[in-house]
Amino acid sequence: MIYTRLPRLVLRETSFQESHQKKDQDLTEMNREIDLRGLVCPEPVIRTKRLLDDQDTQKIEALVESEVNVKNLARLARSQNVSMSCSNEGDFYRVVLTKGEPSPRTELEELAIKESQKETNKNRVGTVVFLAKDTFGQGDPDFSQSLMNVFLQTLFDSGHRPRAILLANSGVKLMDPEGSVLQVLNGFAEAGCEVLACGLCLDHYALKDKVPADQITNMFNICEFLMTADRVLTP
Amino acid sequence: MSEKIEYEQRRLTSNIKAGGCAAKLGSAELSKLLARIPSKTTPELIAGIGNFEDAAVYKISEDLAIVETIDFFPPVIDDPYLFGQIAAANALSDIYAMGGKPVLALNIVCFPTCDFEEEVLVEILRGGADQVEKAGAVIAGGHSIQLEQPVYGLAVTGLVNPKEVFTNGGAQPFDKLVLTKPIGSGVALLGMKAGMLSEGARNELIRNLTTLNSGALQAGRQYEIHALTDVTGFGLTGHLHEMAKASALKSRLNLSSICILPEVVELAQQGLVPAGAYGNRESFNDRVKYLNKVELEWEDLLFDPQTSGGLLFSLNPDHAEQLVEDLKDLSLQASIIGEMLPLEPNESIGAVEVTAN
Numbered sequence: 001m002i003y004t005r006l007p008r009l010v011l012r013e014t015s016f017q018e019s020h021q022k023k024d025q026d027l028t029e030m031n032r033e034i035d036l037r038g039l040v041c042p043e044p045v046i047r048t049k050r051l052l053d054d055q056d057t058q059k060i061e062a063l064v065e066s067e068v069n070v071k072n073l074a075r076l077a078r079s080q081n082v083s084m085s086c087s088n089e090g091d092f093y094r095v096v097l098t099k100g101e102p103s104p105r106t107e108l109e110e111l112a113i114k115e116s117q118k119e120t121n122k123n124r125v126g127t128v129v130f131l132a133k134d135t136f137g138q139g140d141p142d143f144s145q146s147l148m149n150v151f152l153q154t155l156f157d158s159g160h161r162p163r164a165i166l167l168a169n170s171g172v173k174l175m176d177p178e179g180s181v182l183q184v185l186n187g188f189a190e191a192g193c194e195v196l197a198c199g200l201c202l203d204h205y206a207l208k209d210k211v212p213a214d215q216i217t218n219m220f221n222i223c224e225f226l227m228t229a230d231r232v233l234t235p
Numbered sequence: 236m237s238e239k240i241e242y243e244q245r246r247l248t249s250n251i252k253a254g255g256c257a258a259k260l261g262s263a264e265l266s267k268l269l270a271r272i273p274s275k276t277t278p279e280l281i282a283g284i285g286n287f288e289d290a291a292v293y294k295i296s297e298d299l300a301i302v303e304t305i306d307f308f309p310p311v312i313d314d315p316y317l318f319g320q321i322a323a324a325n326a327l328s329d330i331y332a333m334g335g336k337p338v339l340a341l342n343i344v345c346f347p348t349c350d351f352e353e354e355v356l357v358e359i360l361r362g363g364a365d366q367v368e369k370a371g372a373v374i375a376g377g378h379s380i381q382l383e384q385p386v387y388g389l390a391v392t393g394l395v396n397p398k399e400v401f402t403n404g405g406a407q408p409f410d411k412l413v414l415t416k417p418i419g420s421g422v423a424l425l426g427m428k429a430g431m432l433s434e435g436a437r438n439e440l441i442r443n444l445t446t447l448n449s450g451a452l453q454a455g456r457q458y459e460i461h462a463l464t465d466v467t468g469f470g471l472t473g474h475l476h477e478m479a480k481a482s483a484l485k486s487r488l489n490l491s492s493i494c495i496l497p498e499v500v501e502l503a504q505q506g507l508v509p510a511g512a513y514g515n516r517e518s519f520n521d522r523v524k525y526l527n528k529v530e531l532e533w534e535d536l537l538f539d540p541q542t543s544g545g546l547l548f549s550l551n552p553d554h555a556e557q558l559v560e561d562l563k564d565l566s567l568q569a570s571i572i573g574e575m576l577p578l579e580p581n582e583s584i585g586a587v588e589v590t591a592n
Binding site for chain 1: 508
């Protein structure tokens, strides 16, 4: 009753079962291999659960297509106190679930934590522009400052949108409403790019009142951005 | 065998990878993509995409504005009449979330006439029409195309007084947050598809999915509402983050007071978590701060994309308990789920703090 796929997939699965029947018999009764590729969620997790529920099953090797399937199986393993490992085999994943030797719960918790950290990082990838001074390189101060203006304007006009522009030390002066650079920084912000200035630095240069609260950040956040970016530009 | 195949072919949710609001594009993905599209605005547009509002509001005169929204998705349930009802309730909700009254709706239909009988489409449309009628609006037409995967929804126009528009922004520090429906519909729908939901739980799910948010809005209007949204595809944390962000505050959720649909904790524990929940986690995880230990399945429920979810009010704390009482009188499973708080120095705007107590 819970088959929910179109005939194409039903046929595929039937042929799979036929071709693997022999192999299944060759394997020890306790070890099961199951190909769940091509099945629509939640079928992969249901079928794995059904195999796990079978008392004879000791170990399951499941082939799944997507990361979502892997995450779902990780939760299943956690709830059933079964150890799980996973390897990426190119365009699919091989998930091994082993009964009998339940890995300590903490290990599975770690798997879940790792997963959420990974996701946080994934959210943070991309290019980050880090401006820790208000000049573009070092040289004649006035010239270096106007070069910074030219750089940001050119970057904006080129259509590149970094994930974030971080301002620290004298770089926060670029946020001064009386300066000439704020306009282009606002342009980036409006385009969805995070423009953030170090709060400590704003304090030091007496600019904190002139910058909106949601554009003020701290060193912790700056570190997070820098450590998780694909690329950091510091002109 | 052939008989079985025919039966399977008629199942609406066959081969649907993500139904309901779980089919929505991820917020992170969408923001990145939209940032590349030039956008213009006009002074008459008093609410739009800026703060991820539920619907657009266009001011026509000092006391009249139109509210526009569109919402559609693939089937979440095999019963076509219920699918129509759920999709329509979900689309109409965006009008209520802005404080508006729906007046006009247009059908949006994608339907493979080769795979399903005509009757199926009739039932879907009848489900939608019944809800639109209940909302006091009319269906004025629509658009339909042949497509491999069925899709149904509505474009809805509503009316509102521009001075009485509710948005994500405007919440005040120490406001209480009231949610008018239980969460967990993404997980429950997946559980239903898996055949793992009991009949009682299924009925409770359907009752919630088909309930219009009109009654909840009407109840809320009696009190001092500061901000309002409906909880849909981005999950409870996603929508709460948008509200706190637009109001330049942070929010705190109290897990023990959040109502959930029956059986969803067990289902989430066993890995019946829709892909959209992982997408929401990806988009909003760095906005959420757990003040004490929260079980993974509860995290998943907070990120779970909701279809036809409840209204989320941010209101004067003195009025919250009375509002919950009024909502309960409407047979809504409402509760005070948390509060809005001022930002402490160095805290990030829009943060969602979660406490298990």
